[in-house]
Amino acid sequence: MRHFPPRRIVCLTEETVExxxxxxxxxxxxxxxxxxxxxxxxxxxKPRVSAFVSADIPKILALEPDLVLAFSDLQAAIxxxxxxxxxxxxxxxxxxxxxxxxxxxxxxxLVGAAGRAEELAHGLEQRLAAIAATxxxxxxxxxxxxxxxxxxxxxxxWVSELIEIAGGEDVFPDLRHRQAAxxxxxAADAVRNAAPDVILxxxxxxxxxxxxxxxxxxxxxxxxxxxxxxxxxxxxxILQPGPAALTDGLDVIVMALWGPLISPPSLRAxxxxxxxxxGGILD
Numbered sequence: 001m002r003h004f005p006p007r008r009i010v011c012l013t014e015e016t017v018e019x020x021x022x023x024x025x026x027x028x029x030x031x032x033x034x035x036x037x038x039x040x041x042x043x044x045x046k047p048r049v050s051a052f053v054s055a056d057i058p059k060i061l062a063l064e065p066d067l068v069l070a071f072s073d074l075q076a077a078i079x080x081x082x083x084x085x086x087x088x089x090x091x092x093x094x095x096x097x098x099x100x101x102x103x104x105x106x107x108x109x110l111v112g113a114a115g116r117a118e119e120l121a122h123g124l125e126q127r128l129a130a131i132a133a134t135x136x137x138x139x140x141x142x143x144x145x146x147x148x149x150x151x152x153x154x155x156x157x158w159v160s161e162l163i164e165i166a167g168g169e170d171v172f173p174d175l176r177h178r179q180a181a182x183x184x185x186x187a188a189d190a191v192r193n194a195a196p197d198v199i200l201x202x203x204x205x206x207x208x209x210x211x212x213x214x215x216x217x218x219x220x221x222x223x224x225x226x227x228x229x230x231x232x233x234x235x236x237x238i239l240q241p242g243p244a245a246l247t248d249g250l251d252v253i254v255m256a257l258w259g260p261l262i263s264p265p266s267l268r269a270x271x272x273x274x275x276x277x278x279g280g281i282l283d
Contacts, residue, residue: 005112006066013071015242030063096157136167143168144196166253199224208232231256
């Protein structure tokens with residue numbers, strides 16, 4: 001029997017988990033991705049049923065979900081298996097900031113919480129607008145975001161946009177529209193020539209090692225390396241296209257670019273409860 005709103009939801013990626021918690025609809029969640037860590041209690045409250053490109057289909061079916069939420073073509077095979085088993089599946093595909101807001105509003109509508117979803121999205125939009133409008137010194141720092149280290153992969157769309165909202169200049173802005181990681185592979189020479197002032201890195205699934213970045217051939221001349229401005233951003237707060245990136249992830253970018261010089265009221269606003277294998281070689 002189908003229910004609306006769905007009573008039993010399985011989330012195969014972490015951003016829908018966090019969004020449902022923020023909407024107060026967490027009781028509908030009956031299974032989550034193994035990478036879901038936001039809010040922290042999700043790891044003890046909800047059974048884990050999937051990685052990112054693989055899932056325990058029998059375990060999901062045993063949970064008798066009314067709806068499974070997935071992300072992009074990377075989970076197409078999982079979605080197909082579930083559809084063949086008679087499960088309703090909604091696949092999101094947000095790759096930019098506007099897409100994140102659309103996901104929040106759509107998910108709210110799916111669970112009968114459109115009003116709360118609109119309030120959440122609008123509040124986040126206001127927060128981003130306030131940060132973008134903050135007065136900052138000139139010139140804007142040039143920023144290289146490294147999503148993976150071998151091969152070198154630059155940041156996906158929403159990351160590039162958040163760098164600009166924070167007051168930085170993405171050194172590879174033309175790559176933000178390329179959804180697949182393989183299409184954002186760059187040469188080490190391109191980074192050297194771009195001469196970023198700040199290097200932000202989030203090697204999805206493994207810890208960033210700044211010494212490895214510093215030891216790359218010729219990179220000692222890059223301003224970010226010379227001035228020791230290499231900052232790791234934890235994957236759960238930047239490489240998932242959801243509320244985490246718009247809050248904690250953006251805050252880390254602002255601090256990396258400006259430090260204590262810039263601390264607008266929006267950065268002291270109420271935070272979401274603290275949350276990839278979304279980036280790197282997987283997307």
